[in-house]
Amino acid sequence: xxxxxxxxxxxxxxxxxxxxxxxxxxxxxxxxxxxxxxxxxxxxxxxxxxxxxxxxxxxxxxxxxxxxxxxxxxxxxxxxxxxxxxxxxxxxxxxxxxxxxxxxxxxxxxxxxxxxxxxxxxxxxxxxxxxxxxxxxxxxxxxxxxxxxxxxxxxxxxxxxxxxxxxxxxxxxxxxxxxxxxxxxxxxxxxxxxxxxxxxxxxxxxxxxxxxxxxxxxxxxxxxxxxxxxxxxxxxxxxxxxxxxxxxxxxxxxxxxxxxxxxxxxxxxxxxxxxxxxxxxxxxxxxxxxxxxxxxxxxxxxxxxxxxxxxxxxxxxxxxxxxxxxxxxxxxxxxxxxxxxxxxxxxxxxxxxxxxxxxxxxxxxxxxxxxxxxxxxxxxxxxxxxxxxxxxxxxxxxxxxxxxxxxxxxxxxxxxxxxxxxxxxxxxxxxxxxxxxxxxxxxxxxxxxxxxxxxxxxxxxxxxxxxxxxxxxxxxxxxxxxxx
Ligand code: HEM
Numbered sequence: 001x002x003x004x005x006x007x008x009x010x011x012x013x014x015x016x017x018x019x020x021x022x023x024x025x026x027x028x029x030x031x032x033x034x035x036x037x038x039x040x041x042x043x044x045x046x047x048x049x050x051x052x053x054x055x056x057x058x059x060x061x062x063x064x065x066x067x068x069x070x071x072x073x074x075x076x077x078x079x080x081x082x083x084x085x086x087x088x089x090x091x092x093x094x095x096x097x098x099x100x101x102x103x104x105x106x107x108x109x110x111x112x113x114x115x116x117x118x119x120x121x122x123x124x125x126x127x128x129x130x131x132x133x134x135x136x137x138x139x140x141x142x143x144x145x146x147x148x149x150x151x152x153x154x155x156x157x158x159x160x161x162x163x164x165x166x167x168x169x170x171x172x173x174x175x176x177x178x179x180x181x182x183x184x185x186x187x188x189x190x191x192x193x194x195x196x197x198x199x200x201x202x203x204x205x206x207x208x209x210x211x212x213x214x215x216x217x218x219x220x221x222x223x224x225x226x227x228x229x230x231x232x233x234x235x236x237x238x239x240x241x242x243x244x245x246x247x248x249x250x251x252x253x254x255x256x257x258x259x260x261x262x263x264x265x266x267x268x269x270x271x272x273x274x275x276x277x278x279x280x281x282x283x284x285x286x287x288x289x290x291x292x293x294x295x296x297x298x299x300x301x302x303x304x305x306x307x308x309x310x311x312x313x314x315x316x317x318x319x320x321x322x323x324x325x326x327x328x329x330x331x332x333x334x335x336x337x338x339x340x341x342x343x344x345x346x347x348x349x350x351x352x353x354x355x356x357x358x359x360x361x362x363x364x365x366x367x368x369x370x371x372x373x374x375x376x377x378x379x380x381x382x383x384x385x386x387x388x389x390x391x392x393x394x395x396x397x398x399x400x401x402x403x404x405x406x407x408x409x410x411x412x413x414x415x416x417x418x419x420x421x422x423x424x425x426x427x428x429x430x431x432x433x434x435x436x437x438x439x440x441x442x443x444x445x446x447x448x449x450x451x452x453x454x455x456x457x458x459x460x461x462x463x464x465x466x467x468x469x470x471x472x473x474x475x476x477x478x479x480x481x482x483x484x
Contacts, residue, residue, distance in 0.1 A: 005057070005060040005062075006020050006022070006025065006057055006060070008055070008057075008062040009055025009062060009064075010055075012055075012370075012371050013369075013370065013371075014051075014053055014054070014055045014064070014369075014371055015048065015051050015053075015054050015055065016054070016055045016056070016057075017029075017044040017054055017055065017056050017065075018044075018047075020056075020057050023059065023060070024059060025056070025057025025058055025059050025060060025061070026056045026057055026058065027057075027058055027059055027207070027210070030058070031203065031207070036461065036463045036468070037354070037355065037463065038354040038355065038382070038384035038385075038468060041065065041354075041355065041380075041382045041384065041385060042382065042384060042385045042388065044056075044065070045065070045067050045382050045385035045389075046385070048067055051067070052066065052067055052068035052070075052071055052368060052369070053065065053066055053067065053068075053071070053366060053369060053371065054067060056380070058210060058378075059210060061378075062377070063377070063378040063379070063380060064366075064371070064373065064377065064378070064379050064380070065379075065380045065381075065382060066366075066379055066380070066381060067382065067385065067386075068415075069386065069392070069413055069414065069415025069416045070367070070368075070415060071366065071367060071368070072381055072386070072415045072418070072422070073414060073415040073422070074367050075358055075379055075381070076358070076381070076418075076421065076422040076423035076425070076426075077422060077423040077424075079364065080423055080424055080425070081361075082360055082361055082362055082364045083358035083359070083360060083361065083364075083379070084107070084108055084111065084112070084361055084424075084425070085107040085108065085111070085358065085359040085361060086104065086105070086107075086356075086357050086358060086359060086425075087357050087359050087378050088105065088107050088359060089105065089209075089213075089223075090217070091217070091221075091222070091223055092217040092218075092220050093220040093221060093222035093223075093224075094220075095222040095224050096222055096223055096224050097277050097281075098224060098228055098232060098277060098280060098281045098284060099223060099224055099228075099281075100281075101275075101277050101278045101280075101281035101282075102281045102282065102284070102285045103115060103118065103281075103282055103285055103428070104285060104289070107359075108361070111425075112272075113272030113273075114272065114274065114278060114282065115424075115425075115428065116271075116272055117254065117255060117258045117271060117272050117274060118251070118254070118255070118282060118428060119428065120254060121250075121251045121254050122428055122429065122430075122431050122432055123431075124334075124431060127330070127431050127432060127435050128330045129249065130172050130250075130432075130435075131330040131435065131439070133168075133171055133172055134168050134172070134435065134436055134439055135327075135439060137164060137167045137168045137171065137181070138164070138439050138440045138443045139443070140164075140167065140181040140182065141160065141163075141164045141181055141440060141443070141444075142443055142444070142447060143181070144160065144163065144164075144181045144182075144184070145160065145444070145448070145478055148160070148184075149478060149480075153453075153477065154453050154475040154476060154477050154478075155475060155476055155477075155478050156472075156473065156474070156475050157298075157299035157302055157303065157470060157474050157475060157476060158295065158296070158299055158469065158470060158472055158474060161294075161295040161296075161298040161299050161302075161440070162189065162193075162291065162292075162295040163180040163181050163184070163185075163186075163189060164181065164295070164298075164440060165290065165291050165292075165294045165295040165298070165436065166178060166180055166186075166188055166189055166192060166287070166291050166295075167179075167180050167181055168290075168436050169286055169287055169290040169291055169294075170188060170287065172250055172251065172432070173250060173251045173252060173283055173286045173287065173290075174235060174238050174250060174251065174252040174283055175238070175248045175250055175252070176188075176234070176238065187230075191227040191230050191231065192227070192287060192288070192291055194225065194227045195225050195227045195228065195288060196292060196464045196467075197464075198464065198465060202225075205221060205223065206223070208221070209221065209223070228284060231283075231284045231287065232280050232284065235252075235279075235280050235283045235284065236276075236280065238252065239252070239256065239276075239279070242256060243256075251282075251283070251286060252279070252283060255274055255278075255279045255282060255283075256279065257271070258271045258272060258273060258274045259273065259274050259275070259276070259279060286429070289427075289429060290429055290432070290433065292352075292464070292467060292469070293352045293353060293433065293467065294433045294436055294437060296350075296352045296467070296468070296469050296470060297343070297346065297347060297350070297352055297433070297437055298437050298440060298441065299470045299474060300346045300349075300350040300352075300459070300470060301342060301343055301346040301437065301441055302441070302444070302450055302476060303452075303459050303470065303474060303476065304342075304345075304346055304349070304399050304459070305342065305445075305450060306450040306451050306452050306457075306476050306477075307399070307452060307457060307459070308399055309451075311342060311399070311401060312445070312449070312450065314338060315338050315339060315342055315445060316445045316446070318336055318337075318338045318339060319336065319339065319442050319445055319446055320446065322336060323442075323446055326446060326447075328439075328442055330435075333435075333438050333439060333442060334435070334438070336438070336442070337405060338401065338405070339438055339441065339442065340404065340434075340438070341401035341402065341403075341404035341405050342401045342441075343434065343437055343438065343441070344401070344404040344417075344419075345399060345400060345401040345403060345404055346399075347419035348387045348393070348403075348417060348419070349387070349388075349397075349399060350461075350468060351383045351384055351387055351418075351419040351468070352419075352467055352468050352469070353383065353419070353420075353421075353427075353466065353467060353468075354382075354383050354384040354467075354468050355380060355381065355382060355383055355384070355466065356380075356381050356383060356418075356421050357378055357379060357380050357381070358378075358379050358381075358425075359376060359377070359378050359379075360373045360374070360375055360376065360377040360378075360379065361375060362375055363375065364377075381418070383418055383419065383421075384468075386415075386416050386417070386418065387416070387417065387419075389416065392412075392413050392416040393416070420433075444478075446481070447480065447481055448478040448479060448480060448481060449478070449479045449481055450476045450477070450478055450479075451476065451477045451479065452476060452477070453475050453476065453477055456475065459474070460474065
């Protein structure tokens, strides 16, 4: 029976990734702790030759990886109608309502509705409005580094940038000051880090769910970690305070407005109505999606600049030209081309979200093939592999920000660079993440020179499910700049 299932792709003329085992399919490869998932996907990607697709089996469920920029654009943009959804889990335990309501999980018209309410929070006008708030946190980070250097010779990147992004997102999403940077730790920080930890019991539960989804649902197994309830309580408390008090114009206010429109029958504006559980879910999602990804990206940029001193100096020069008394305006920061190029190139080399997926909503013929995907088929897009493919990037392992400066930038083949995904369901927080990263890197570079700790100049990586991280102990030496 299992052998028959593992023939699904061969019968359709699609090459299959090597190493499928009866019953398990390729699952043992995906969950192997020895081998990060992006490297496994890359090994398969590179073995494909001219084929643009490759079949996998998650247990016995066939999934398809697409390995071609034109197909990537077809799925994510042109034929989006067929691929509105990501993989849908639909947990049945009441405890999992928050997980089911998160934008990343929502499907069809419900996803469109929530996204339409949240999108206005991320316009460039809104970003400009939040700039002073983020700047305060970047200044607090400089103070933190200054204090740390009194007793330490180097700064741990993940910790320092994790504290910063958590403060920023908590402040901008729902006006919460966590004081992480002042105290060097916070309950928020511990709780959010726990969510990213994968205990063996959790892994077993997830594997059980993937093997027996229907049985898991009948058993009403819950997948929500206790820390999520901590955040739920904090957010509900904040909402109560908001109901009694003034507005801040942050993400939470926008969502509450949408809920209030629903309860006001005289309202003429047609906003998608959000339930309380949806508002709580999106607030928690912003913390989860905005904390780790951005902190890791900033850490990667810092480390690459420490490894490549000439790029660091060139970038500092650009920043000095636009800084007035140590301050850079929103407009000037967003227009700083070399800063943008350094971050873009870092995200090419280290796309923290190294893989994304879509789920088919109706039968779809994969362009250029005879493969017809049925409803609910899952398609995987190997972001890391596209970013490291020598067919699209010369000398792909070299850090070369110039690729993202004109005129080179115009030569980048579309569909080969997607650190924030592509199309209508791309990363909603992209502008926010870039502003946050640019601002803090600019501040640091104007005040400190970053160099590698002697003997520790190679970048080591770690993995949490779905995300690439720098290893926990990645550190740099920060030397205060003497004014020239
Ligand atoms: C450097 C930082 C970040 C990176 C590299 C990143 C990357 C991504 C990627 C690759 C996706 C999937 C896109 C797709 O499937 O096409 C995604 C989705 C998402 N991201 Fe980000 N992200 C970052 C920061 C943020 C921030 C700061 C927030 C929130 C404030 C955020 C919120 C989200 C949400 C809510 C989704 C799901 C969107 C949807 O399903 O409609 N991300 N992100």
